[in-house]
Each structure stands twice: as structure tokens, then as C-alpha cells.
Amino acid sequence: MTATxxxxxxxxxxxxxxxxxxxxxGSSLLDRIHIRRHVERALYSGTKNGFRSATAAGRTxxxxxxxxxxxxxxxxxxxxxxDITPDDEQQMFQEAVREFAANKVRxxxxxxxxxxxISGELxxxxxxxxxxxxxxxxxxxxxxxxxAAVSAALIGExxxxxxxGIAYAALAPGAVATAxxxxxxxxxxxxxxxxxxxxxxxxxxxxxxxxxxxxxxxKLETKARRDGEDWVIDGVKSLVARAKECELFVVAVETEDxxxxxxxxxxASGLSVEDEPAMGxxxxxxxxxxxxxxxxxxxxxxxxxxxxxxxxxxxxxRIAWCALATGTSQAVLxxxxxxxxxxxxxxxxxxxxxxxxxxxxxxxIETEGMRLTTYRAASRADQxxxxxxxxxxxxxxxxxxxxxxxxxxxxxxxGHGFVKEHPVERWYRDLRAAGVMEGALLV
Amino acid sequence: MINLEIPKKFKPLVSQANQVATEVFxxxxxxxxxxxxxxxxxxxxxxxxxxxxxxxxxxGGAGAAGVRRESNGDxxxxxxxxSNLSTVLGIxxxxxxxxxxxxxxxxxxxxxxxxxxxxxxxxxxxxxxRWAAMAITEPEAGSDSAAIRTTADLDGDEYVLNxxxxxxxxxxxxxxxxxxxxxxxxxxxxxxxxFIVERDNPGLKLxxxxxxxxxxxxxxxxxxxxxxxxxxxxxxxxxEVKVDTKQGFGGAMQxxxxxxxxxxxxxxxVARASLDETRTRLAEAGVxxxxxxxxxxxxxxxxxxxxxxxDYEAARLxxxxxxxxxxxxxxxxxxxxxxxAKAGRTCVDVSLGCVELCGSVGYGENELLEKWARxxxxxxxxxxxxxxxxxxxxxxxxxxxxxxxx
Numbered sequence: 001m002t003a004t005x006x007x008x009x010x011x012x013x014x015x016x017x018x019x020x021x022x023x024x025x026g027s028s029l030l031d032r033i034h035i036r037r038h039v040e041r042a043l044y045s046g047t048k049n050g051f052r053s054a055t056a057a058g059r060t061x062x063x064x065x066x067x068x069x070x071x072x073x074x075x076x077x078x079x080x081x082x083d084i085t086p087d088d089e090q091q092m093f094q095e096a097v098r099e100f101a102a103n104k105v106r107x108x109x110x111x112x113x114x115x116x117x118i119s120g121e122l123x124x125x126x127x128x129x130x131x132x133x134x135x136x137x138x139x140x141x142x143x144x145x146x147x148a149a150v151s152a153a154l155i156g157e158x159x160x161x162x163x164x165g166i167a168y169a170a171l172a173p174g175a176v177a178t179a180x181x182x183x184x185x186x187x188x189x190x191x192x193x194x195x196x197x198x199x200x201x202x203x204x205x206x207x208x209x210x211x212x213x214x215x216x217x218x219k220l221e222t223k224a225r226r227d228g229e230d231w232v233i234d235g236v237k238s239l240v241a242r243a244k245e246c247e248l249f250v251v252a253v254e255t256e257d258x259x260x261x262x263x264x265x266x267x268a269s270g271l272s273v274e275d276e277p278a279m280g281x282x283x284x285x286x287x288x289x290x291x292x293x294x295x296x297x298x299x300x301x302x303x304x305x306x307x308x309x310x311x312x313x314x315x316x317x318r319i320a321w322c323a324l325a326t327g328t329s330q331a332v333l334x335x336x337x338x339x340x341x342x343x344x345x346x347x348x349x350x351x352x353x354x355x356x357x358x359x360x361x362x363x364x365i366e367t368e369g370m371r372l373t374t375y376r377a378a379s380r381a382d383q384x385x386x387x388x389x390x391x392x393x394x395x396x397x398x399x400x401x402x403x404x405x406x407x408x409x410x411x412x413x414x415g416h417g418f419v420k421e422h423p424v425e426r427w428y429r430d431l432r433a434a435g436v437m438e439g440a441l442l443v
Numbered sequence: 444m445i446n447l448e449i450p451k452k453f454k455p456l457v458s459q460a461n462q463v464a465t466e467v468f469x470x471x472x473x474x475x476x477x478x479x480x481x482x483x484x485x486x487x488x489x490x491x492x493x494x495x496x497x498x499x500x501x502x503g504g505a506g507a508a509g510v511r512r513e514s515n516g517d518x519x520x521x522x523x524x525x526s527n528l529s530t531v532l533g534i535x536x537x538x539x540x541x542x543x544x545x546x547x548x549x550x551x552x553x554x555x556x557x558x559x560x561x562x563x564x565x566x567x568x569x570x571x572x573r574w575a576a577m578a579i580t581e582p583e584a585g586s587d588s589a590a591i592r593t594t595a596d597l598d599g600d601e602y603v604l605n606x607x608x609x610x611x612x613x614x615x616x617x618x619x620x621x622x623x624x625x626x627x628x629x630x631x632x633x634x635x636x637x638f639i640v641e642r643d644n645p646g647l648k649l650x651x652x653x654x655x656x657x658x659x660x661x662x663x664x665x666x667x668x669x670x671x672x673x674x675x676x677x678x679x680x681x682x683e684v685k686v687d688t689k690q691g692f693g694g695a696m697q698x699x700x701x702x703x704x705x706x707x708x709x710x711x712x713v714a715r716a717s718l719d720e721t722r723t724r725l726a727e728a729g730v731x732x733x734x735x736x737x738x739x740x741x742x743x744x745x746x747x748x749x750x751x752x753x754d755y756e757a758a759r760l761x762x763x764x765x766x767x768x769x770x771x772x773x774x775x776x777x778x779x780x781x782x783x784a785k786a787g788r789t790c791v792d793v794s795l796g797c798v799e800l801c802g803s804v805g806y807g808e809n810e811l812l813e814k815w816a817r818x819x820x821x822x823x824x825x826x827x828x829x830x831x832x833x834x835x836x837x838x839x840x841x842x843x844x845x846x847x848x849x
Contacts, residue, residue: 357848379447397753
């Protein structure tokens with residue numbers, strides 16, 4: 001390899017994670033939650049080989065563009081080798097989010113599930129971790145030069161290991177930022193994205209799901225019609241995270257040209273919100289968004305209503321839910337192992353029995369399959385390859401196996417699994433969401 | 444950098460293997476399923492070709508020869524894509540063609556894997572390049588390899604083997620049989636060793652060839668060893684009974700860590716054959732698989748297909764992961780067993796499911812779907828049954844010994 005090539009690789013790696021890293025390092029979050037040393041150690045060991053020269057270069061904010069073409073994250077170059085190892089930057093923030101999930105998210109999960117609420121402090125901390133700006137183009141203050149579906153999947157997985165409902169609540173605004181970063185017009189990007197890169201990230205939601213059996217995101221009952229320069233929208237959206245607090249929605253709506261995404265501000269006329277508690281995902285305070293003659297300007301339409309953009313949004317959301325299901329399934333595995341090893345019956349640990357042990361094996365095997373299918377779909381997205389098939393297969397797998405794993409987690413604890421003293425009953429409820437949800441999150 | 448696509452450098456190999464599967468295996472697939480026990484002579488030329496492929500490149504061939512735990516680096520931040528991965532990819536393609544014929548490939552036997560994995564340089568020199576079958580199972584010892592009763596007694600410069608071996612794949616056709624026997628039945632697994640026996644050894648008597656559910660192109664032999672004398676040098680590994688290490692039973696078992704991803708790959712190949720054919724048949728019947736529409740908004744057959752294809756995809760990626768780890772020198776015993784367990788059960792479920800979806804077209808002998816469904820079952824049994832894989836996975840995840848979790 002020549003020196004020039006070396007340099008270009010180093011330059012490129014700077015663009016990938018350094019901005020995110022600097023942002024994190026500059027915040028006091030790591031100190032407040034006592035994980036700075038751990039993160040720095042992970043950073044040092046993870047990046048000493050390829051990253052050292054890059055740390056000195058700082059992030060530069062560019063002026064927000066208000067005219068011209070929308071800014072877009074580039075797709076990555078096709079990768080030549082098979083590899084299941086996250087790159088150095090990914091390992092670093094994976095480690096940071098894991099620490100956060102273990103120390104802050106998991107301890108808050110029981111109370112958040114019971115009260116259907118999360119403390120503002122916890123939400124602010126996740127936002128400070130930078131998890132909501134992965135899809136924001138660099139030009140608009142984002143941290144990722146290239147598309148970051150794998151990174152988003154790794155973060156979703158790590159956060160959901162702490163708690164799926166809190167992960168949903170915390171990551172939901174990021175889906176709106178990613179949607180606008182991918183499919184927004186230049187005006188939409190300029191108007192909305194800066195608020196997702198600052199301190200005070202707004203609550204926001206990508207609302208696609210509608211309340212009916214056999215919901216198909218390509219056949220929406222939420223409809224838009226033209227009225228002069230405006231659009232008028234009617235319909236109901238379901239299981240919207242933190243619906244009451246949201247300042248901004250991206251809503252899936254059927255126009256006469258097919259399904260499309262619209263940016264809808266919470267102040268628009270004809271909007272209301274209903275509480276919609278569900279079996280799981282309770283910390284996300286899910287609600288219905290009701291649009292009754294909701295009026296938005298003509299400029300609210302995203303991606304010129306192009307079908308491929310809409311389909312890509314649906315498929316990226318499925319990958320995101322797979323990532324969460326993988327993280328929560330791993331949480332089940334990590335929880336049942338010590339339990340079945342310590343619990344005794346008939347004079348020995350119950351894990352000495354094949355009927356119990358094989359249940360653990362199956363959780364392990366299927367979780368690993370969920371993880372790999374999710375990573376493959378995300379990686380294809382980052383490389384600019386078609387990923388419809390891979391996203392669909394990951395979703396089928398995660399819907400079916402996630403449910404089984406949730407059930408087996410409770411079963412292995414028996415009656416103890418049924419009571420709230422242990423988290424497995426919560427994971428049983430949360431894991432069912434992976435096959436139900438559409439939209440709401442994005443990678 | 445996470446990427447789970449087939450590496451560019453292996454695409455020619457995958458394409459070659461696919462051509463062999465299409466042009467050589469598929470046309471004679473039914474013929475040797477019907478003519479059980481007759482030798483597929485078409486494979487001789489192919490075997491020479493594959494020997495050439497193995498000689499000529501470091502990216503491995505299509506068979507069981509290339510499973511040593513080492514490979515050439517690719518210089519890309521230490522990540523390696525080597526012979527384990529290329530072998531697995533080749534096997535998937537060839538078994539998409541016909542798994543029975545792959546198992547009948549001269550010089551690609553499990554015995555060859557054992558020799559390649561644990562033989563000394565002298566033994567490699569002496570036995571290399573010949574077709575070796577593996578004889579482990581006995582009438583009273585299947586999954587429980589440590590219960591082997593075939594004995595090996597030292598008599599001067601020779602070992603004398605006595606016992607009975609069943610389920611020896613390619614046992615009639617191979618040049619050599621790697622026989623597992625005990626140096627001392629009172630010691631248990633620590634005394635188990637493998638011995639290379641020439642097929643024409645007068646003490647090795649062929650009892651019969653099995654008639655089977657599937658993989659009928661592959662011969663499965665039962666032998667009696669009666670005062671079967673082999674030179675001392677035919678013992679693989681150390682003759683020291685007390686060491687239960689790489690040189691002994693552990694070494695023999697280590698062969699399985701290397702070969703389980705290969706059998707998983709066979710299962711992945713058979714599953715894909717069934718899925719590909721079924722996809723075509725369903726399309727002819729007016730059912731197209733739509734990857735964007737929700738599964739349950741589609742025809743029930745499409746929804747079932749998606750469910751099977753999702754399991755297939757997981758099995759395939761688990762298999763590639765296990766091989767990739769071996770290429771990179773990472774301990775992969777857990778992932779190898781995960782891959783084998785998932786691929787074995789998925790292959791059976793998928794191939795039988797495809798027969799159901801295709802109805803009498805799937806069930807009848809005019810097509811190969813029913814054959815693949817019969818072939819599939821062995822892949823969830825040999826090289827460690829489903830249950831054995833689950834045991835290995837459980838012991839690793841739970842940190843249990845084989846004494847605790849039996």
C-alpha cells in the first residue's frame with residue numbers, strides 16, 4: 001500500500017467516528033455517570049493502531065445550508081472481505097452505550113415500565129450520548145460522514161440490552177432526524193436538523209403504524225388530499241412513542257401517487273393525541289396520533305413522494321427493531337444463565353438437566369442468528385446495496401424467535417419468571433413488539 | 444468493518460462449484476439415488492480436478508481436505524478470509540447440487556480431515572493423497588464416542604485391532620479407513636486413538652452396505668475387524684494413554700470443531716436447493732415472494748416460505764461465522780456447534796416444508812424435492828446429532844463440565 005493510500009484511509013476514518021467521539025468526550029455525561037475511564041480505556045485499546053493521528057483534529061461546525069440541494073450522507077465503499085468485527089469507532093461507542101445501558105438504563109427499567117414514564121434526566125443523557133444524530137449529514141452538524149446503519153443497529157442492540165421500552169423512547173427522535181437526513185428537502189433539513197444536534201433534542205416520532213389487524217405500510221388508510229397549496233390529512237397512527245410530548249412528526253400518508261412521508265409539526269391544526277398503553281414498550285408512553293383534517297403546507301412532503309424512498313424507510317425501520325430484539329434477547333440469555341445455574345431442584349442445579357439446558361442453548365443459537373441477519377441487512381444498507389430481502393428475513397426471524405426467547409425466558413424461571421421481581425416477564429411483553437412494530441425507529 | 448457478503452476473491456470459486464453442481468451433480472442425482480451402492484464413476488474426473496484446485500491455490504477446494512486451522516492473511520487490519528470460509532462456500536454450492544455425491548467424492552472423506560488435522564509429517568507423506576474414510580460408530584456406541592469397544596493391542600511392532608464398526612461413509616470405496624479403537628477399555632476416553640487401516644487389510648471384513656433413507660449415492664459400510672494387524676506407525680497421535688490432550692482423544696474430537704461447519708454447510712446447501720426450486724414452482728402457481736409486504740398479508744405459502752428462508756439465512760450466516768472464526772484463529776467450538784445445530788434442524792424443516800408447499804410435485808420422484816427431504820435428515824444426525832450439539836452449546840454457555848451436564 002502506498003503512502004497516499006494510507007493517508008486517504010486515515011482521513012476517511014476521521015470522518016466516521018471522530019466527530020461523535022469528540023462530542024461525547026466534551027460532554028460531562030461520562031463523568032456524571034462514572035464511565036469515562038472505562039470508555040477511554042476501550043477507546044485507547046480499540047484505536048491505538050489506526051486512529052492515533054486523527055484525534056488531534058477537531059470537529060468543525062459548518063453553517064447550516066438553507067438553499068440548494070439537500071445534504072446527504074454518502075454510502076460506504078463496497079467492502080471486499082467477510083468480517084463480523086465492528087470497526088474501532090463502532091467498538092468504542094458500542095462499549096460506551098453498553099456501559100450506559102447497564103448502569104443507567106437497566107436500573108431504571110422496572111420503575112419506567114410501571115409508571116409508563118422515563119425521567120427527563122435519563123432521556124437527556126441518552127441524547128447526550130449522540131444516539132439521535134447518526135443520520136444527520138455532516139454539513140448540518142452531524143457526526144457521521146457516511147451512512148451509519150450498522151452503527152445505529154449496534155447502538156440499538158446495546159441500549160435494548162438495558163431495556164427495550166426505554167431504548168424505543170430514547171431512539172424515537174433519532175428516527176425523525178434520520179428520516180429528514182435521508183429523505184428531507186434542503187428546506188426541511190435546514191429547518192429541523194439543527195435542533196437534533198444541539199443540547200435540547202425535541203421529542204419527535206416517525207409515525208407509520210395504523211391500528212388494525214394485518215396492517216400493511218404500503219396500503220395506508222391515512223390519506224392526504226391537495227387543498228390549494230396545502231395538504232389535508234386524515235387518519236390515525238398507532239403506538240407512537242411519547243406522542244404527547246412530540247414537537248415534530250414524520251407521518252406516513254397515502255396520496256393519490258401512493259404512500260409518502262410528510263413532516264408534520266405538532267402545532268398543525270387538526271392534530272390530537274390519545275393515550276394508547278400497550279402490552280410492552282411502556283416506558284415509551286405510547287399513544288395514538290389522530291389527524292382530522294390536519295393541514296400542512298405543500299412543502300411538508302418528503303422525497304417528492306417517491307415510492308423507493310418510502311419503501312427504504314419501512315425497511316430501515318425493520319432493521320432497527322431487529323437490533324432492539326437482538327439486544328433484549330441477549331439480555332434474556334445473560335439473565336437466565338446465572339439463574340438456572342444457581343437455582344436447585346432435586347438436589348442439584350436445574351441447569352444440570354437437559355430439558356433446562358437445551359432451552360438455554362436454543363436462546364443462544366437463535367439470538368446469534370438474529371444478530372447476524374440484522375448485521376447483514378444493515379451492512380448492505382451502508383454499502384448502498386439493495387437490502388429488501390435481508391431486512392425481510394431478519395424481521396421474520398426476529399419476530400418469531402424473539403417471541404420464543406421471551407417465552408422461554410419466563411419458562412426457565414417458572415413461577416418466579418411470572419412476577420415482576422425478575423425482568424423476564426417484561427422482556428416477554430417487549431419482545432412481542434419486534435413483529436408488530438412498523439416504522440418508529442430507523443437505522 | 445462489518446460485512447457479511449461473500450468476499451470478492453471467492454466469487455470465482457463459488458461460481459465454479461455452482462457449475463459443477465449444475466453440470467455434473469444434478470444430471471446424475473436421481474440416477475445414483477436409485478442405483479444405491481453403484482459407484483458414481485463420473486466423479487473420478489471431477490476429483491482429479493478438485494485435487495488440482497487444492498494444489499494450485501491457497502484458497503482451498505470444495506471438500507474436506509482443507510480444514511487445518513491456519514490460513515493466509517489478507518493484510519486488511521488482520522481480518523482473514525481463508526480456506527475454512529472458502530471450503531464452506533464451496534460445499535454449500537456442491538450440496539445445492541447433491542449432498543450424496545459430495546460425500547462420495549474421492550479423497551474428500553472425513554478420514555482425510557482427520558489425517559489432515561492430526562497426522563505427523565511422516566504419516567502425511569505416507570498416507571497423503573489417498574481416499575480415507577472414518578470408522579467411529581459401533582453398534583453400542585454412537586454419540587458416546589468414549590464408549591468405543593473396538594480394541595487395539597500392541598503386539599511387537601504391530602497393533603492388533605478387534606471389534607465392529609458401522610456407518611462408515613465411503614467405507615467400501617475408500618483406500619484407507621481411520622478406525623477409532625481403545626488402547627485400554629478400562630481407562631475410558633483417554634485411551635481412545637485412531638488408526639489408519641488399509642482397505643485391503645485381510646483383517647478388515649466388509650459385512651454389508653446399508654440401505655438408507657437418503658444420501659444413497661454415498662455408500663455406508665459395516666465392518667468387522669478380526670485380528671486386524673496394522674504397523675505401529677499407523678496410530679495417529681501419541682500412544683501415551685495418560686495424555687488426554689491434542690495428541691489423544693481431545694485431538695480426535697478437535698477434528699469435529701473443524702468439520703462441523705462443513706456439515707452445517709452441507710445442510711445449508713440442501714436447504715437452498717429446496718428453497719430455490721420451491722420459489723420457482725410457487726411462481727409458476729402464481730405466488731411470488733414479496734420482501735416488502737408484510738408476510739401475513741401475502742399468500743399463506745409465501746408467508747411459510749419467508750419463515751423458512753429466514754431460518755435458512757440464519758443457518759447460513761452462523762455457518763459462515765464459524766468458518767470465518769477458524770480462519771482468524773478464534774476459538775469457535777461454540778459457534779461451530781451453534782451452526783451445526785441450526786443448520787441441521789433448519790435443513791430438515793425447510794426441505795420437508797418445501798415438499799408440502801409443492802404438493803405431489805414435491806412428493807413425487809419426477810422432481811428432486813422429495814430426495815432432498817430424504818437426504819436432509821442425515822445432516823441433523825452425523826458429525827454430532829442435534830442433541831449433541833445442544834449439549835455442547837449448553838455446556839459452553841453455562842460453564843458446565845460433561846460430568847455436570849450429561
